[in-house]
Amino acid sequence: MDLFDAITSRVSVRSYSDDPVDRDDITKILEAGVRAPNSENQQAWRFVVVQDRDIIERIGRYSQWGAKALFSPQRHALEERFAGMPEEKRKALIEDMTTGMFFTFIGRAPVVIVVLADTSKSHSVHSASAAIENISLAAHGLGLGTCWTMVATGDAAVEQRIRQELGRPEDNWEVAGIITLGHPARMPRPRPRRPLSDVVDWI
Numbered sequence: 309m310d311l312f313d314a315i316t317s318r319v320s321v322r323s324y325s326d327d328p329v330d331r332d333d334i335t336k337i338l339e340a341g342v343r344a345p346n347s348e349n350q351q352a353w354r355f356v357v358v359q360d361r362d363i364i365e366r367i368g369r370y371s372q373w374g375a376k377a378l379f380s381p382q383r384h385a386l387e388e389r390f391a392g393m394p395e396e397k398r399k400a401l402i403e404d405m406t407t408g409m410f411f412t413f414i415g416r417a418p419v420v421i422v423v424l425a426d427t428s429k430s431h432s433v434h435s436a437s438a439a440i441e442n443i444s445l446a447a448h449g450l451g452l453g454t455c456w457t458m459v460a461t462g463d464a465a466v467e468q469r470i471r472q473e474l475g476r477p478e479d480n481w482e483v484a485g486i487i488t489l490g491h492p493a494r495m496p497r498p499r500p501r502r503p504l505s506d507v508v509d510w511i
């Protein structure tokens with residue numbers, strides 16, 4: 309796939325088939341991740357590939373807890389954000405977000421890659437984020453789907469439990485992203501972007 313096509317056709321995929329993801333493909337994807345630009349080439353990151361069903365399910369549950377903590381206090385803001393939607397759809401979406409139901413796909417993903425940034429090193433979260441984008445594009449190039457999720461970090465105690473689960477309980481490790489990975493069960497429509505004229509200044 310041409311690089312520009314890959315960039316423009318990538319979408320966040322939140323439903324996966326039960327087909328297993330080939331280990332060689334995961335390795336290729338991680339090789340792409342570590343090629344990302346990163347601060348001072350310190351490579352201050354860890355990639356935890358989770359295939360254990362019990363651990364993935366627990367990460368899914370933590371993500372639901374994080375979502376509840378994050379979105380429950382924001383009901384009013386969510387009403388405003390989705391004001392353009394038909395009422396029934398809006399209510400259902402807000403209910404799913406505030407109860408965490410929207411994020412059950414995380415616990416059902418065939419593979420989860422948790423990317424941790426070592427915050428004792430400079431700009432590590434930025435570097436890890438660049439790696440996550442490479443991972444997303446590489447997976448897409450191989451016909452796989454990903455979704456970069458952060459809801460689990462909506463609550464500090466929940467994030468701490470995830471780090472403990474992954475054997476990195478030390479405070480310097482920050483969760484930069486929890487990436488779900490699998491064969492897409494269906495490809496969502498691309499989400500729109502604001503026009504460049506809204507977001508670019510030429511000076």
Ligand SMILES: Cc1cc2nc3c(=O)[nH]c(=O)nc-3n(C[C@H](O)[C@H](O)[C@H](O)COP(=O)(O)O)c2cc1C
Nearest residue numbers: 318319320321322411455456457458459460498499
């Ligand atoms: C920093 C970051 C955090 C995100 N967190 C979540 C998340 O917690 N749950 C989720 O379903 N999607 C999450 N996403 C995916 C975005 O919702 C998605 O990228 C955006 O809606 C644009 O859609 P697209 O990726 O299909 O173009 C996150 C993306 C980024 C970059």
